[in-house]
Amino acid sequence: MIVDEIDINEQIGEVGKILGSQEKKRGILIHALHQIQGDNGYLPEDVLKRLSKNLSLSLSEIYSVASFYKMFHFKPRGRKIVRVCLGTACYVRGSKKVLTTLENEFNVKNGETTEDLAMTLETVGCVGCCGLAPVSTINEDIIGEIVGEKKIETLISSIKEE
Numbered sequence: 001m002i003v004d005e006i007d008i009n010e011q012i013g014e015v016g017k018i019l020g021s022q023e024k025k026r027g028i029l030i031h032a033l034h035q036i037q038g039d040n041g042y043l044p045e046d047v048l049k050r051l052s053k054n055l056s057l058s059l060s061e062i063y064s065v066a067s068f069y070k071m072f073h074f075k076p077r078g079r080k081i082v083r084v085c086l087g088t089a090c091y092v093r094g095s096k097k098v099l100t101t102l103e104n105e106f107n108v109k110n111g112e113t114t115e116d117l118a119m120t121l122e123t124v125g126c127v128g129c130c131g132l133a134p135v136s137t138i139n140e141d142i143i144g145e146i147v148g149e150k151k152i153e154t155l156i157s158s159i160k161e162e
């Protein structure tokens with residue numbers, strides 16, 4: 001795994017000649033974090049501790065960089081990432097009700113993952129499909145016009161589908 005194999009000079013290449021060692025380490029940190037998240041689905045603390053040792057960067061410095069970016073996650077995530085759009089078009093067409101229904105159905109709050117890691121529930125500002133409002137996504141799939149009980153039931157079934 002990359003955490004144990006990082007060769008800073010090799011990673012930085014020619015640019016490394018004009019950088020100090022701390023700058024080099026920070027330069028490859030984001031790349032290493034992407035790799036760790038790709039391998040694990042999130043950033044496990046024990047792996048970050050090893051990375052901290054390997055790069056001689058403090059753990060708090062690593063957390064500080066990682067938490068700046070929304071794309072990094074510190075807890076395991078669900079196999080399905082469900083996002084309810086709370087952008088204006090979706091909100092006025094009832095997406096808050098969709099969110100509440102999903103929270104109750106799966107017993108999670110916004111930002112949480114079910115215990116069996118089947119799904120993570122999140123909200124999003126706008127996914128660019130306002131004409132289909134209210135919209136939710138399941139991984140890369142867009143589910144639009146979630147109006148009425150039947151459509152919400154279809155959304156729930158799609159989330160539960162293996």
Ligand code: FES
Nearest residue numbers: 085087090126129
């Ligand atoms: S506001 Fe929901 S898709 Fe644009």
